[in-house]
Amino acid sequence: MRITFYGAAGSVTGSRHLLEAGGRRFLLDCGLVQGRRSESDRMNRDPGIDFRSVDAILLSHAHIDHAGSIPTAVMRGFAGPVFSTPATRDLCSILLADSARIHLADAEFLNRLEGRRGSRIEPLYTPEDAMASMELFHTVPCGREFEPFDGIHVRFLEAGHILGSAQILLSCREGGRAVEILYSGDLGRTGMPIVMDPDLSPRPDFLLMESTYGDRVHETHEDSAGRLAGILDSTFSRRGRVLIPAFSVGRTQDILYHVRRLYESGSVEPAPVFVDSPLSIDATEIYRMHPECFDSETRRLVAGDEGPFSFDQLHFIRTVEGSKALNGVREPMIVISASGMCEHGRILHHLRNSLGNPSDTVLLVGFMAEGTLGRRLAEGAGKVRIFDEEIEVKARVEQIGGFSAHADSDGLYRYAETAGGSADRIVLVHGEPSQSSALCARIREGTGRTCSVPARGDVLDLGPSPGNSGRGRG
Numbered sequence: 001m002r003i004t005f006y007g008a009a010g011s012v013t014g015s016r017h018l019l020e021a022g023g024r025r026f027l028l029d030c031g032l033v034q035g036r037r038s039e040s041d042r043m044n045r046d047p048g049i050d051f052r053s054v055d056a057i058l059l060s061h062a063h064i065d066h067a068g069s070i071p072t073a074v075m076r077g078f079a080g081p082v083f084s085t086p087a088t089r090d091l092c093s094i095l096l097a098d099s100a101r102i103h104l105a106d107a108e109f110l111n112r113l114e115g116r117r118g119s120r121i122e123p124l125y126t127p128e129d130a131m132a133s134m135e136l137f138h139t140v141p142c143g144r145e146f147e148p149f150d151g152i153h154v155r156f157l158e159a160g161h162i163l164g165s166a167q168i169l170l171s172c173r174e175g176g177r178a179v180e181i182l183y184s185g186d187l188g189r190t191g192m193p194i195v196m197d198p199d200l201s202p203r204p205d206f207l208l209m210e211s212t213y214g215d216r217v218h219e220t221h222e223d224s225a226g227r228l229a230g231i232l233d234s235t236f237s238r239r240g241r242v243l244i245p246a247f248s249v250g251r252t253q254d255i256l257y258h259v260r261r262l263y264e265s266g267s268v269e270p271a272p273v274f275v276d277s278p279l280s281i282d283a284t285e286i287y288r289m290h291p292e293c294f295d296s297e298t299r300r301l302v303a304g305d306e307g308p309f310s311f312d313q314l315h316f317i318r319t320v321e322g323s324k325a326l327n328g329v330r331e332p333m334i335v336i337s338a339s340g341m342c343e344h345g346r347i348l349h350h351l352r353n354s355l356g357n358p359s360d361t362v363l364l365v366g367f368m369a370e371g372t373l374g375r376r377l378a379e380g381a382g383k384v385r386i387f388d389e390e391i392e393v394k395a396r397v398e399q400i401g402g403f404s405a406h407a408d409s410d411g412l413y414r415y416a417e418t419a420g421g422s423a424d425r426i427v428l429v430h431g432e433p434s435q436s437s438a439l440c441a442r443i444r445e446g447t448g449r450t451c452s453v454p455a456r457g458d459v460l461d462l463g464p465s466p467g468n469s470g471r472g473r474g
């Protein structure tokens with residue numbers, strides 16, 4: 001039994017872990033590498049995996065850094081099943097198509113730049129490729145065991161990260177004994193809105209877990225909601241608008257949930273809320289279709305009326321004309337738009353319109369990667385460039401970190417202690433090196449378990465039974 005790390009090892013994107021167990025080859029997630037263009041493009045075009053030899057993909061959730069290379073796998077000969085929860089499958093149908101459209105637009109842009117010189121750049125994959133890969137999906141809800149191949153049993157368990165997100169528990173026989181392997185996928189936080197809390201019940205022999213915030217502790221949900229109320233109140237009293245760049249899946253729905261609660265409790269005088277992103281609208285529609293993923297509080301809301309994504313002040317904008325029409329309205333309002341890191345999409349038009357206005361607030365609620373416009377705003381840039389226009393930042397820029405959909409250092413440690421309490425070995429993936437190594441040290445010290453952080457390309461030989469280390473770095 002062994003595991004090879006093809007991505008998200010010493011980094012956070014491109015989750016692709018090849019697990020060889022029970023005589024079969026499973027790919028745990030098949031995600032896109034994101035970041036510096038030339039490097040990520042190379043790793044996405046050729047992930048280095050012989051996809052024809054992979055028996056099945058087990059998919060933890062729909063985020064593109066976990067699912068975005070499935071079309072590439074299919075183009076390179078993968079023909080097996082992709083197992084996921086039903087909500088993950090539905091979210092993949094819109095996210096993979098959206099990813100394909102971005103690759104197509106990128107390739108067209110680069111080909112225009114090149115003119116007739118040089119060879120044509122082909123998109124990583126097309127919307128047709130994305131659609132073809134959807135045919136391979138098989139869905140199984142959380143908690144129900146299935147047997148993808150004789151003698152191998154798999155169960156998805158709630159991960160509490162986004163709609164449909166799951167941990168993956170695989171049981172098989174190795175060297176004459178039963179072995180359980182648990183992959184955390186991306187792990188959410190206890191008490192997050194909408195989705196259920198992460199399931200901490202499994203007791204595997206081997207644990208592969210994420211470490212995104214291995215060295216950071218988040219603000220509480222209550223503190224975050226309180227700060228949101230304060231920011232809305234003060235901006236509305238200046239008759240300004242609050243502009244929120246947000247990821248289409250997860251963050252947009254969480255923000256809607258909080259705003260609705262603040263409006264209903266009377267903490268904030270309600271102003272109109274506009275969700276201006278076709279992808280966010282589609283994703284919200286899919287949230288509505290999966291009440292089986294909701295926590296008890298959200299179920300109560302749904303049972304009461306139309307659910308957390310419908311309230312009087314909420315408007316969804318699909319058309320470009322509708323989006324542009326917002327520019328002419330100078331009244332208190334909230335505009336939620338994508339992309340989350342302000343790199344492309346309609347948020348750029350809204351930023352151009354709002355950044356020069358001292359009455360407005362730009363509210364950053366997500367992780368902003370280095371080199372993005374969102375990061376420059378977060379770091380307090382006085383001037384930024386949007387569409388080749390230099391804009392002086394006069395609007396207030398605020399940040400709330402407590403809406404993160406990832407467990408923080410304490411949450412991850414608790415998970416390692418409970419779900420990993422039986423494990424002979426714990427391996428940390430999906431984290432920048434400083435975050436993973438801090439968590440690794442904490443787990444070793446606190447639990448006495450063997451813990452390691454592999455690098456990309458490492459092979460961890462688990463032998464006929466877990467506990468034998470390979471050449472993964474300690």
Ligand SMILES: [Zn+2]
Pocket residue numbers: 061063161186
């Ligand atoms: Zn994720």
